[in-house]
Amino acid sequence: MSASYSSGRFSAVLFKEFIQMRRDRMTFAMMIALPIIQLILFGFAINNDPKNLQTYIEMNDTGPVSRSFLAAMQNSKYFDFQGIVANTEQIDAVLKDGRAAFVISIPEGFERAVLRGDRPSLLVIADATDPAASGNAVAALNQLVSSSLQGMTDTVLQSLAARPPPFSVIVHNRYNPAGVTSYNIVPGLLAIILSMTMVMITAMAIVRESERGTMEALLSTPARPIEVMLGKILPYVVIGYVQTLVFLGMALLLFEVPFNGSWQSFLIGVNVFIVVNLALGFLFSTVARSQMQAMQMSFFYILPSILLSGFMFPFSGMPIWAQYIGSAIPTTHFIRIVRKVMLKGGEIAEIVPDLMALLVIMVIITGLAMLRYRQTLD
Amino acid sequence: MNGSAAIAGDPTGKPVIEVSGLTKRFGDKTVVDHFDMSVPKGAIYGFLGPNGSGKTTTIRMMCGLLTPDSGAGTCLGYNILTQSHLIKEHVGYMTQKFSLYEDLSIRQNLDFIARMYRVPRRTERVENALEELGLADRASQLAGQLSGGWKQRLALAACLLHDPQLLLLDEPTAGVDPKARRDFWDEIRRLSDRGVTVLVSTHYMDEAIQCDFIAYIAYGRKLIDGEAAGIPGQVGLVTWRVEGPKLAALAEELTGQPGVEQVARFGAALHVSGTDAAALAATVSKLKKTGKRTWKQQPAGLEEVFIHLMAGSQDNFAGRSPT
Numbered sequence: 257m258s259a260s261y262s263s264g265r266f267s268a269v270l271f272k273e274f275i276q277m278r279r280d281r282m283t284f285a286m287m288i289a290l291p292i293i294q295l296i297l298f299g300f301a302i303n304n305d306p307k308n309l310q311t312y313i314e315m316n317d318t319g320p321v322s323r324s325f326l327a328a329m330q331n332s333k334y335f336d337f338q339g340i341v342a343n344t345e346q347i348d349a350v351l352k353d354g355r356a357a358f359v360i361s362i363p364e365g366f367e368r369a370v371l372r373g374d375r376p377s378l379l380v381i382a383d384a385t386d387p388a389a390s391g392n393a394v395a396a397l398n399q400l401v402s403s404s405l406q407g408m409t410d411t412v413l414q415s416l417a418a419r420p421p422p423f424s425v426i427v428h429n430r431y432n433p434a435g436v437t438s439y440n441i442v443p444g445l446l447a448i449i450l451s452m453t454m455v456m457i458t459a460m461a462i463v464r465e466s467e468r469g470t471m472e473a474l475l476s477t478p479a480r481p482i483e484v485m486l487g488k489i490l491p492y493v494v495i496g497y498v499q500t501l502v503f504l505g506m507a508l509l510l511f512e513v514p515f516n517g518s519w520q521s522f523l524i525g526v527n528v529f530i531v532v533n534l535a536l537g538f539l540f541s542t543v544a545r546s547q548m549q550a551m552q553m554s555f556f557y558i559l560p561s562i563l564l565s566g567f568m569f570p571f572s573g574m575p576i577w578a579q580y581i582g583s584a585i586p587t588t589h590f591i592r593i594v595r596k597v598m599l600k601g602g603e604i605a606e607i608v609p610d611l612m613a614l615l616v617i618m619v620i621i622t623g624l625a626m627l628r629y630r631q632t633l634d
Numbered sequence: 635m636n637g638s639a640a641i642a643g644d645p646t647g648k649p650v651i652e653v654s655g656l657t658k659r660f661g662d663k664t665v666v667d668h669f670d671m672s673v674p675k676g677a678i679y680g681f682l683g684p685n686g687s688g689k690t691t692t693i694r695m696m697c698g699l700l701t702p703d704s705g706a707g708t709c710l711g712y713n714i715l716t717q718s719h720l721i722k723e724h725v726g727y728m729t730q731k732f733s734l735y736e737d738l739s740i741r742q743n744l745d746f747i748a749r750m751y752r753v754p755r756r757t758e759r760v761e762n763a764l765e766e767l768g769l770a771d772r773a774s775q776l777a778g779q780l781s782g783g784w785k786q787r788l789a790l791a792a793c794l795l796h797d798p799q800l801l802l803l804d805e806p807t808a809g810v811d812p813k814a815r816r817d818f819w820d821e822i823r824r825l826s827d828r829g830v831t832v833l834v835s836t837h838y839m840d841e842a843i844q845c846d847f848i849a850y851i852a853y854g855r856k857l858i859d860g861e862a863a864g865i866p867g868q869v870g871l872v873t874w875r876v877e878g879p880k881l882a883a884l885a886e887e888l889t890g891q892p893g894v895e896q897v898a899r900f901g902a903a904l905h906v907s908g909t910d911a912a913a914l915a916a917t918v919s920k921l922k923k924t925g926k927r928t929w930k931q932q933p934a935g936l937e938e939v940f941i942h943l944m945a946g947s948q949d950n951f952a953g954r955s956p957t
Contacts, residue, residue, distance in 0.1 A: 473733035475699055477750040478722040 282549045286556070297563045297578075305392050306573025308336040309357040312350050315340055319367030321423070325378070326360070328404035334393040347381065351430060353606045354592060357383050357390060357572060370422050377426045384429035385599045386440045389570030397425045431599045438511045443594040444567040446503045447587045450496055450526075451533050451561055456554035458492050458537025463550045481629070489534050496530045507598075516601030525593035525607060528614050532586045535621045542628035561587040589613045650675045650800055650831040651696055653707025653714065658691050658700060665691045667854040668705070673833055673847070678826050680845030680862065681835040682940065688854040689835040690730060693802050696833075697725050710799055723751070726793030730804040732785045734792060736778025740769055743777050744792055751796035763791045783814030790821065801825065803834040807841065819844050839937040850940055857943045862936070871934035871942055872911045874918050876904040878927030891917045896942055907938045 277284060313326065329335045341347050341359060350356035361379040369376035380397060382390045401421045432439045465471035465488075474484060507513045515522075536557070544550035562568060564582035571582060582588045589610040596602030596610075651673040658666040666688040673679045683689050694700040696709050698718020706713070712720045734743045744760045753759050764770045767787055777788060786806060793801065803822075807815045819841065826832055826846075834845070842848055842862065849859035860868055876884065881904050885897045888906055893913025898905045908914040922929055 468736070469729065469731040469733045470735055472699070472729050472731075473727075473747075474750075476697060476722060476725075476727040476729070477747070478719055479750050480719075 282544075282552055286552055290556075290559075293559065297560065301564060301574050301578035302569045303573035303575075304388065304569065306389050306570045307333045309334060309390070309393055309572055310338050310355060311335040311358040311360060312338055312341045312347070312356045314342070314347060314359060314361040316364040317362050317366040321367055321370045322362045322378075325400065325404045328400045329360070329397075332396050332400060334396050351381065351383050352596070352600050352602060353609070354383075354596065358393070366423070373422070375421070375423055377424050379426050379428060381428045381430055384432040384435055385595050386566075386570055387429075387432060387435040387437060388440070389572060390429075391435075394427050397427065401425055439513055439599060440595070441567075442507045442511045442513050443598045444565075444591045446500065446507075446526075446594055447529070447565070447590040448558075448562060448567055449499055449503060450529060450590075451587050452554075452558055453499060454492060454496055454530060454533030455537040455540065455557060456551060457495070458489060458534050459540035459544060459550035459554055460547045461488060461492070462538065462541035463544050463547050467546050485538070489538070492534065492537075493530055496526075496533075500526055513598060515598050517597030518603050521602060521604045521607050522594070522597045524604065525590060525597065525611065525614075528611060528618070529586060529590040529593075532614055532618045532621065535618055535625055536586070539621055539625040539628065542625055561585045564588070565591050567591055583613070584617070586614055586617050589617075648675075648711070649673055650677075651707070651709050651833065653696060653705065653709075655705035656692065656695055656702045656707065657704045658688075658695060659703050665854050666695070666702075669851070669854075669856055671849055671856070671859065673831060675831055676826060676829050677831055677846045678822060678844065679831070679833045680842045680848040681833055681851065682837060682842055682848060683835075683851040684837060684944065687852045689851060690804055692851065693727075693804050693833070693835060697721055697727050697802055699727075723796075724799045725802060726796070726798035726800070727802045728789050728793050728804060728806055730808065732789060734777050734785075734789060736776065738777060739774045740764070740777055740780070740788060741773040743788065744795065747792045748795045753796050759795060763795060767791050783810050786810050786814065786818065790818070794825075799830065801830055801832045801834075803832065805835050805837070807836065807838065815841070839935070839940070842936050848936070850943060852944055857946075858939075865936060866934040866939050869934070869939050869942060870909050871907050871939055872909070872914055873905050873907040873932055873934040873938050874914065875900075875930045875932050876906060876927050877902060878925060880925065881927075884921070884925070884927070888917075888921070891921075893917045896938065896945065898938065898941055900937075905935075905938055907934055907942060909942075 311329070315322075326337070330337060335358060338356065341350060347359045347361070351359060359381045361381065363376065363379065366376055366378065380394070382394060384390060398421075401423065429435060465474060504515075508515060537554070540550055540553045540557075544553055560581065564574065564578055565571070565585055565588040566582065567587065571579065571588070574582065592610045593602075593607045596606050600606070649672045651671060653672075654670045656666055656669040656671075657664065669688075669692055671692075681689055681693070691700060695702045695705075696707070696714060698709075698714055698721050701715070706715060708714065709721045710724050712718075714721065735746070738746065741760060741764065744763055745756065748756045748760055761770070764773050769784075769788070777785065780788060790803075790806065801822075807818055810818065815838075822832055822834065823844075834841070836842065845862050847860065848862045848865055850857045850865075858865060858868060878884075881899070881902075885899070885904055888894050888897050888904075893908045893910045893915070894906055894917055895908040895910075896906070898907075906914070906918070918929055
C-alpha cells in the first residue's frame, strides 16, 4: 500500500512547498518582480534604433541647400541639433567628452559648388565607439540627400534633383573607423566583470560571517568594526586589480582594442569604481540575511546595470526615464570612462563629469550602508 | 598558563558582574525583563532556564554584544553600556553555536583568535594550547571536520588564549556526549580554582549541581537565585519518592489531590512534590495504604524545584505566531 502513489503525500509536499515559498519573501519577490522588470526593460527601455542623437554643426557656409538638408535631418528624428561648433578643436572636444554623437561639417563654398553641379561632399563625423548606435542614422543620411531637395521650387535645383545626387555625404567614423563591435563591447565588459565580482562577492563574504555564526565570535573580540571591514574588503580590492590586469591583457593582446588615453585617468576611474562597488556590496550585506539573499540582491542589481548602462544597448536610444535610472547606476559612468580613455584617448579632464557622478553615488551608498550597519547584534 | 591567577582591578572583592534592571525587547516581545544579577569573583555561576528563556540575550548584554533597552551594570568593573570594548578584552565568550571557522585549520583558528586579542608570544601560546588540547598532531586538520566534543574543546581553548578573567559559556555542552561533558566540567573547575569567574548557561540539571551559585530564568524573568545548595530550601518544596508497580495509574490518581502540586517521573520512581508539607503528608499517608509501593520523603532536588518554578511562571511567549 505504502509503495504505491499517494495523492495525500503528494499534496503534503505541495502545500509545504507553497508555505516555504511564502516565507522566503525575497525569492517570492524575485519570482514576481523579475519578469515584470525584464518585460519593462526589454519592451520599453531598450531600443536598437536610437533616435535623437546629439548632433553639432560646423557651418562654414549657409544657403538653401544646407538649410534644407539640415531640416530633413532633423525631420528624420535621428538627429537632434545641439548647437554650432566653430573649429576643429571644438569638434574634437564635443566628440571626445561624449556631448556629440555626430558633427556635420558644411564646407566653405558648399552652396555654390552644388549649384554649379560640382557635386561637393559634406562631411559627417560620427562617434563610432558604439557602431550599433550610429549605424541606422548613418544609413539614413544618404537617403536624406535626395529627399531633402524634392520640395525645392528652384528650377535649377529641381533639375539637379532628377539626376544623381547633387552632393554626397562622407561619413568619417571616428575612434573606431572599421566599426569593430568588440571595441565597444570589450571596454564595457570591464565594468560588468568588476561590478559582478565586487558587489556579489563582498556582500556574500560579509553575510557568510553572520550566517555561519562566526560574526558573533568576531564581535565578541575587541576588534573594531573598521578593522573587521577593512580586513574583509581589502582582499577583494586585490581581486579587482587582478581582474583588471587580466582584462587589459586580453583586451589589448587578444581583441587588439586600442588604448589611446592616459593610464592615470584609467587608474583613477578603476579605483573609484571598485570602491563604489564594494560600498554597494557592503550595503547589500547589511540588508541580506543569508548568502542566498545577498546573491539574489546582487543579481537584481546586475540585470539593470547590464541593460541600462549602455553596455549592451545604446544609452541614447533609451527613453528619458530609463536614462535617469541608468544614470544612477555606477556601471554607466564607469563604462563611459573606460570607453573614453581607451577609444577616444580621454585624459583626466574628459572623465571628470563621470568621476563626479561616481563620487556622488559613492557618498550616497556609503551613507546608507553606515546607517544600516550595526556593531552589536541587535 | 599557571600562576596568572591574580586578578587585577578587583582587590576589594567586588562582584565581577553586577547588573540591575536589564531589559531587552525585540519588537513587541520582551525577551529579558528587569534582570538583576551579581556574580562573585572566582565563582562558577550557573545560569539555568528552558530554551528561549533569554539566557543568551542576557549573556550578550553583559559582554556588550547587545545594548539593553534599559538597565545598567558593570562587568569586571567596566560599564556594560559604554565600555564594551574594554570588557571584551578581558572576557572569554563561548557562543552556543560553534563560531570558529570550519574552513580554517585548528591551528589557523587559534592563531586568528590570538591575533584578534593581540596575545603576546602568540606562536608559543597557540602551540601550548594545541598541546594541552591534545590536538598538536592534528593541528592542520580543518576545524569543520572535528566531532562535536572536540569542537567544543577547541572553542573553549580559543576563548582561553587571552587569559580572560571572566568566562561566559553559553550552553557549552549542548549536543556533547557524557564523557566529554564530564571532562569539560573538570576543566571548568580547574579554571575556577585558578580564580577565573565562570558564568555558564545550561539546561542540564546534573551540571547545575556543579555550580556554586545558580540563577534560574524563565520567559525573560529571573525566578530565583542564590547558592546552589540553598535553592530548594528557599522554595520550601517537599518531595516524596514513590517506587513500585503501576506508577502511571498512581500519577493520575495523585494529580489534583490536596497538597500535591507536581508529579514527575524519574526513571523507575515518581517524585511527588508540594510546598504545603502537612497537606502532602496527609495525602501520602492515605495513598500509602493502596498498593505495594514504597514511599520515602527526601530533600527536593534542583530539578523538582525548577519544574515547580516553571509551572508557576507565566509564559509570555505563548500564543504568538511563529516567526
